[in-house]
Amino acid sequence: MRDQAETLRIKIMQAEGQLGKAVAVVSGKGGVGKSNFTMNFAIMLGSQGKKVVVVDMDIGMGNIHILLGESAPDSLSDYLKGEKELSDVLLHTSYDVDYIAGGSGMNTVLEWTPVMFEKLIEAFHALLKQYDYILFDMGAGATNWSLDLLMSVDDIIVITTAEPTSITDAYSMMKYIHLRDAEKQFYLLCNRALSQQEGEETTSRLKLVMQRFLEKDIYVLGSLPEDVIVRQAVREQTPFSIGHRNAAITKALKIVVLRFLDEPNQEDIPKVKTNFLNKLRSIFSKGRD
Incomplete structure (x- = not known):
């Protein structure tokens, strides 16, 4: 009865106001520039008038705050353990994007308690009401x-x-x-491409394989070039889209962001139809005993 009541409560809250979208940024392996992409992608979305929050899910190895040149004494795990309020761990920047740090103590959330999960649902619902997008920067593996x-x-x-x-x-x-979910929408990007041709060949190959073997169409966002500016920006601890606005990679990223926003499924953001919270609760209740 409790699960049914909670699902109904979420549906009622969704009806009271539109919710944003939950988007995960993933890679099959580390070292592909995922976190750098995520933060700069979020900043570019912000420049297009979207309200964005980045949640660093790289457990124990979070580095979003380092890319911004900031310290993050409080993290999501502090909120889940009841040591901090959501407002304490939600950090603001001057770059049209907010974020929540991962924190070295995040491994404690692997031992879920009902209280932790309720707090997680409450936090995500609050963020979905406040932002157009939650971007989850997922850890490798x-x-x-x-x-x-x-x-x-x-x-x-x-x-x-x-x-x-x-x-x-x-x-x-x-x-x-x-x-496990044939309806899931994938957006594909090739990062650190040595040429536009290499980027196009890489994404085309993956798109073709997905179509041929899984009968699944994916949306190609394009590619970003290998650019020494990225390393320089990391050393400067300033996002390259801010510190190097005229760099080739910044211009390429703007095209990627516009493609993402122009894709048909992105119209009329935010949307009420998101079922992120319901899915998360359902999976948790089935997979955790």
Whole structure:
């Protein structure tokens, strides 16, 4: 009865006001520039008038705050443990984007309690009411928690590079998710491409494989070039889209963002139809005893 009552409560809250979308950014392997993409992508969305919050889900290895040149003494785990309020861990920047740090103590949330999960649902609902997009910067590798979250979000942005291992891992990630939820929308991006041709060949290859073997169409966002500006921006601890507005990668990222916003499924954001919270609760109740 409690699960039914909670589902009804969420539906009522959804009807009271429109909710944003939950989007996960993933990669099959580490080292593809996922976190850098996520933060700069969020900033670019902000420049297009969207309200965005980034939640760093790289458990124990969160680095979003480092890319921003900021310290993050409080994290999501502090909120879940009841040590901080959501307003304490929700950090604001001057770049049209807010964020919640991962924190080195995040591994404690792997031992879920009912109270923690209720707080998680409350936090995500509050964020969905306040923002057009929650961007989850997922850690490399798969855990029970990260897979639960991926199966719940509305859309998934998959980051790959042209390296064969990265392509294979990206396909494996999409295949795993697709076989469990064939309706999940994938957006594909090739990062660190040495040329536009290399980026196009990489995304085309993955798109073709998904169509041929899984009968699944994915939306290609394009590619971002290998650019020394990225390393320079990391050293400067300023997002490249802010510190290097005229760089080739910044211009390419703007095209990617506009493609994401122009894709048919992105019209009329925010949307009431999101069922992220319901899916997350359903998966949690079935998969956690």
